[in-house]
Structures are given as structure tokens and as C-alpha cells.
Amino acid sequence: MSETTQPAPTTRRGQAKAARRGELLAAAARQRARRGFVAVRLEDIGAEVGISGPAMYRHFSSKNDVLDELLLDISERLQTGGDEVVARGGSPDEVLRRLVEFHIDVLVTKPDLIAIQDRDLHSLSADARHRVRTLQRRYVETWVSVLVDAAAAAGRALPAEEARVRAHATFGLLNSSPRLPPFDVTRLAALLTDMALAALLVD
CATH class of the missing domain: 1.10.357.10 (Tetracycline Repressor, domain 2)
Structure with a gap:
């Protein structure tokens, strides 16, 4: 397994979390491509997919x-x-x-x-x-x-x-x-x- 590949989640909760993480990464890519790294906050990424700022830290540390x-x-x-x-x-x-x-x-x-x-x-x-x-x-x-x-x-x-x-x-x-x-x-x-x-x- 590569350093960046994550094990496939086996539970329904794990699959839902992985899907939400994928949505957040896609939103981050869209926003940063348009506005750049410095301008985009975790809160901005979360807002695009309906997640509050504090809840973002369940998925990413920064x-x-x-x-x-x-x-x-x-x-x-x-x-x-x-x-x-x-x-x-x-x-x-x-x-x-x-x-x-x-x-x-x-x-x-x-x-x-x-x-x-x-x-x-x-x-x-x-x-x-x-x-x-x-x-x-x-x-x-x-x-x-x-x-x-x-x-x-x-x-x-x-x-x-x-x-x-x-x-x-x-x-x-x-x-x-x-x-x-x-x-x-x-x-x-x-x-x-x-x-x-x-x-x-x-x-």
C-alpha cells in the first residue's frame, strides 16, 4: 500500500466519512484553483459542502x-x-x-x-x-x-x-x-x- 492510499472503509459510517472527505477535497481543489492557497480557509471549504468550521477538524488538522x-x-x-x-x-x-x-x-x-x-x-x-x-x-x-x-x-x-x-x-x-x-x-x-x-x- 502506498503512503497516500487509505484502506477502503468497511462500515457504513466509515464509507460515509470517506465520501464526505472526498467532497471536501474536491471543494478544496475548486476553491484553491480559483483563489489560491492563502485566500482559502478550512471554514470556506466546509461551507461549500455544508460543514461548520469546527467540524472540519474532524477531517483535517489544518x-x-x-x-x-x-x-x-x-x-x-x-x-x-x-x-x-x-x-x-x-x-x-x-x-x-x-x-x-x-x-x-x-x-x-x-x-x-x-x-x-x-x-x-x-x-x-x-x-x-x-x-x-x-x-x-x-x-x-x-x-x-x-x-x-x-x-x-x-x-x-x-x-x-x-x-x-x-x-x-x-x-x-x-x-x-x-x-x-x-x-x-x-x-x-x-x-x-x-x-x-x-x-x-x-x-
Whole structure:
């Protein structure tokens, strides 16, 4: 079991508490994506789902606790999902395309968390920041390995340090999507996929 994964609750009361915690995290993500970490209080998060300020402390010890859990969750989601993409196998080009599509799918379904990660990473507790950075490095190295293999399959030698730069630059491109003008989600996903692959594989 990972550090951020909680055991599935087995009682009705436990399931209700877990569901309410999920609602609170979703509300926190929405508010912090709009207003930023500093501006959002625990009371603001609770009010969105009908929970009083004092009752929030039954779920979280502080607003930093909420931020830690949000960013650990998205970082683990990316790292674990990237590993699963690679484990399914296929040609290097196929794996790279699926990796790009996976990242974009997370962007489309969790835009608030991507925005928070981009802006509020420095507000994490020291322990959570270390864990998030570790997960992020692992995720980047997954991309580096796949990109090096894809270049080799095309007859090009791509040094790992250059593959790392290309991966980070592509994350910058993709992770800006929550700030883009309104656009059809399906068309946006296809457009971002083509742009990302072109950037990753450019000569």
C-alpha cells in the first residue's frame, strides 16, 4: 500500500466519512484553483459542502493538511498511471502516445489539481514536498526512458539529459491547458496530443 492510499472503509459510517472527505477535497481543489492557497480557509471549504468550521477538524488538522493530501494524490496518480502505461507494453511509439494521452486525460479530469500543483507547491509541508518531489522525479524518468526508446526506434540516439529537457518542456505545454480559453474537450485532447508528440520528437 502506498503512503497516500487509505484502506477502503468497511462500515457504513466509515464509507460515509470517506465520501464526505472526498467532497471536501474536491471543494478544496475548486476553491484553491480559483483563489489560491492563502485566500482559502478550512471554514470556506466546509461551507461549500455544508460543514461548520469546527467540524472540519474532524477531517483535517489544518489547511496545509488539505493541500498536502491534494498534491500527494495527484502526484501519486501520475506516477502510478505512468508505470501502468509502460507495463501494458507495445512499440515505443505506441507507449509514448499512450503516455501523452494518459497525462492529458488527467489534465482534463483534474484541472483544478494541476493548477494547484503549478501554483502552490511551495506551500506544502516539508515532508509532503519531499514525497511529492520524489514521485514527480519518478514520473519524469518514466517519460525519459520511453522517449529515449522511441528515438532509438526511429534511428536516433537521444541522450537522457536531452530527453529530460524535452519531457519537462512538454509538461509545461500540457499543464498550461487549465488556463486556455474554452474549447471542446475532445478536440482539445487530440490537439494537445499532436502538439506534445511533435514537441517530444522534434529533430
